[in-house]
Amino acid sequence: xxxxxxxxxGLSLLFTCSAFAEESTAALPTKDIVVLFTSDAHCGVxxxxxxxxxxxxxxxxxxxxxxxxLVDNGDAIQGEPIGTLSTGEAIIDLMNTVGYDxxxxxxxxxxxxxxxxxxxxxKANFPxxxxxxxxxxxxxxxxxxxxxxxxxxxxxxxxxxxxxITSSTPTYFQDENGxxxxxxxxxxxxDTLYASVQQxxxxxxxxxxxxxxxxxxxxxAEETSPWMSTEVIANTTGIDALLDGxxxxxxxxxxxxxxxxxxxxxxxxxxxxxxxxxxRLSTDGTLSTELYKWGSSVNAADxxxxxxxxxxxxxxxxxxxxxxxxxxxxxxxxxxxxxEPGTDIQLVRAAETNLGDLCADxxxxxxxxxxxxxxxxGIRTNIEAGDITYGEILSVHPFGNALCTVEATGQQxxxxxxxxxxxxxxxNGGFLQVSGLTYEIHTYLPSTVQLDENGLFKSxxxxxxxxxxxxxxxxxxxxxxxxxxxxxxxxxxxGDGLNMFINDxxxxxxxxxxxxxxxxxxxxxxxxVVGAEYSDIYGQGRIVAVDEAPAK
Numbered sequence: 219x220x221x222x223x224x225x226x227x228g229l230s231l232l233f234t235c236s237a238f239a240e241e242s243t244a245a246l247p248t249k250d251i252v253v254l255f256t257s258d259a260h261c262g263v264x265x266x267x268x269x270x271x272x273x274x275x276x277x278x279x280x281x282x283x284x285x286x287x288l289v290d291n292g293d294a295i296q297g298e299p300i301g302t303l304s305t306g307e308a309i310i311d312l313m314n315t316v317g318y319d320x321x322x323x324x325x326x327x328x329x330x331x332x333x334x335x336x337x338x339x340x341k342a343n344f345p346x347x348x349x350x351x352x353x354x355x356x357x358x359x360x361x362x363x364x365x366x367x368x369x370x371x372x373x374x375x376x377x378x379x380x381x382x383i384t385s386s387t388p389t390y391f392q393d394e395n396g397x398x399x400x401x402x403x404x405x406x407x408x409d410t411l412y413a414s415v416q417q418x419x420x421x422x423x424x425x426x427x428x429x430x431x432x433x434x435x436x437x438x439a440e441e442t443s444p445w446m447s448t449e450v451i452a453n454t455t456g457i458d459a460l461l462d463g464x465x466x467x468x469x470x471x472x473x474x475x476x477x478x479x480x481x482x483x484x485x486x487x488x489x490x491x492x493x494x495x496x497x498r499l500s501t502d503g504t505l506s507t508e509l510y511k512w513g514s515s516v517n518a519a520d521x522x523x524x525x526x527x528x529x530x531x532x533x534x535x536x537x538x539x540x541x542x543x544x545x546x547x548x549x550x551x552x553x554x555x556x557x558e559p560g561t562d563i564q565l566v567r568a569a570e571t572n573l574g575d576l577c578a579d580x581x582x583x584x585x586x587x588x589x590x591x592x593x594x595x596g597i598r599t600n601i602e603a604g605d606i607t608y609g610e611i612l613s614v615h616p617f618g619n620a621l622c623t624v625e626a627t628g629q630q631x632x633x634x635x636x637x638x639x640x641x642x643x644x645x646n647g648g649f650l651q652v653s654g655l656t657y658e659i660h661t662y663l664p665s666t667v668q669l670d671e672n673g674l675f676k677s678x679x680x681x682x683x684x685x686x687x688x689x690x691x692x693x694x695x696x697x698x699x700x701x702x703x704x705x706x707x708x709x710x711x712x713g714d715g716l717n718m719f720i721n722d723x724x725x726x727x728x729x730x731x732x733x734x735x736x737x738x739x740x741x742x743x744x745x746x747v748v749g750a751e752y753s754d755i756y757g758q759g760r761i762v763a764v765d766e767a768p769a770k
Contacts, residue, residue, distance in 0.1 A: 251370065255485075259309075261298035266492040266493070299613065345360065348378045351400070354399055370429075372430075379402065430458050431460075438465050447474075569643075570756060585729075587623050591708065606748075614736065620728035625700070626701075637667055
């Protein structure tokens, strides 16, 4: 059956690995070395290839005579209920069963707290690597690992995005006094990260590495600049290939010039195991990258009837959760969206959507606040019209954040809106969906938001892009105190760099998890049905983009 999988995927030629054919003075393998990589699986254990399909592809390559190494580039343990309800442990158990060789932490590996992440690391049968994740200026993990393939040495260097400081919960990286004791070499120019990567690459080369492969969770989204994978390549030397994650991009075989003007291969495999990334070192010394792609809506294990220990483990983990997750908790008469229909564009991170309105309304209604904010990055999936299950609610809000309210000034509210919209019309996880207020974003104006070295809000040094903010029927009063509802991630921990509220007086402190907030709003306030008031997928006109200056 696994041979059928390879044939039907059109991979049979790729799975035929060469034998050593000619003499060379360079370090050449006696048979092809294949590095399979996954990234941003986000608990999609039965999506696309699924972990069962990943194991089958790996096993087929080994059977055909290749050296094979399987690595993960982060964001594996968070994203769906199986991760949320087990706080990541079910995913680590499955990765152990699959037989991963190496992994790096992505930003979402920290979403259950630092103590929990380090506990999960101790349960993993594979090492984590990162050349730029430190505690009190000391590396938490090895910066790299060299693997020997019959005399050919490949170094794997781990790189974690410095964006982690704000895209996970900032307080997780602080001590009890609010001082940052963990770092990802963030800085403000990128130079600190580039130096840490270069140091690891140079050390690996000095230790005898013939090739250097960067395992990165960096991405190519402009909001992460100056820490994009392309920028790291352009500012370093000695990397042969960079296998990327974080931005959910699909890059098959890009070539980026490094600091010396030499080509470096760049590949990325998307999300939810829709693809398996492949780096191949052939016996003639040629390096190439590609994606094994899965185009069916049915996962590989179900389509081909794959069996074995990995599938047994996946089914056992899924069955344990299915009854609870399949429970119907409400109904919607309309499609609720966070993605632009027909695309993978996460609209909720750039503009108003009806699901964004619904989630923000839930925070305001269940707290009695004047206004409510929900960060677009905290809303993770669409809900189609029909029954709403508990599993769908958990997929919308997978982080387990808790409802809080604080007393905040109108100026702080304005600063939060300005911070959230600084990238508009580009996407930003900190873009604010709102309830109880409306606002305009004048996108023809450049953002003048200033950030500190950790990516946290510092000031607005010029004209505000956000204008005409209305709370109900009244203009926002910058001097007035309002009750603001959101979650602990933003209000108490400065998530997405929105740190203007963290010292404000707390009115309600973590009174209800985000998923329960949404369920209770739909069932208790809306009578169990999301109806016509949310029928427009682009929302109710709470957020208006103004792309030209008004005529004078």
